[in-house]
Amino acid sequence: MILTTVWFALKRMPRSTTQSSTYSSIYLIKYQFNKSSSLYPLIKSNYAKKNLTDYESLKVTSGYMGICVHLKDDITCTSKSNVSQFGQTSIPLYTSSSNSSSTDIDLVRLGSEFSNEINHPYVLIATIILTLILFLTLLYITVPGLPMKTIVNKINLVLAPAITLLWGLGSMWAHVAQHAGKNLVQSASMDIVMAHVGRKAAAMTWTPFSFFLIITIGIVALHLRDLKRQIEEVDPKV
Secondary structure, eight states: OHHHHHHHHHHSOOSSOBOOSTTTTOOSEEEEEOTTSTTHHHHHHHHHHTTOTTGGGOEEEEOSSEEEEEETTEEEEEETTOGGGGOOOOEEEEEETTTTEEEEEOHHHHHHHIIIIIOOOHHHHHHHHHHHHHHHHHHHHHSTTOSOHHHHHHHHHHHHHHHHHHHHHHHHHHHHHHHHHHHHHHHHTTTSEEEEEOHHHHHHHHHHHHHHHHHHHHHHHHHHHHHHHHHHHHSOOO
16 A cells, blocks of 8 residues: 555656656656648748747647656756746647637647646545555554454444445546547647557556555455354354
8 A cells, every 4th residue: 555655656757857767767758749731841840940840740748747858868857837937838730811820739738738727636635645544444453452443343344345436436547548638639630649548647647546446355354254253152053
């Protein structure tokens, strides 16, 4: 259960700006321009006009708490509330002469919108808090001589399945958000933007779920064993 907290902390993006690749390989989704798109030369040209060198190779990875921007060998990570530091990275794809409007594309904004509006860690954070409570209650019943152990056991019997259910729902929520963010962006951009789902983040979400499931089964099995003993004490077999 403690490992769950550590894994979730690893998934979190840093709250302050860093020039490091520590968090860059653990992400929920990654956005980059499709080099095989017919509009890729236009993207490269428009970035050159804004004196933004090599921005056509820009990659943006998004997590629960922030985003990382990859530009060649440089990686800058920041919290999801501090993306303004990257400046103006949007470029026009085409301009309409009829109403003088233009269609822009901005990978940093896409990554920011994913972290801020689409995927939220609230269910998983609540589950971690409940996990800490479960850890304390399990620790309580291991100490001999303490009162109300029967009540605490019943609390564990309810708490463990609830934690497993909540973590499963949070994991499914993240899974749906990842694939929705991938499919919708690729379709809406006509494959100008390519999106990739982070496998490490997915593994770090579903692995704790398997541990929660094992813990729940163990607690239920222990409760059934104790219940069987109580029944035998009341009505012993002849």
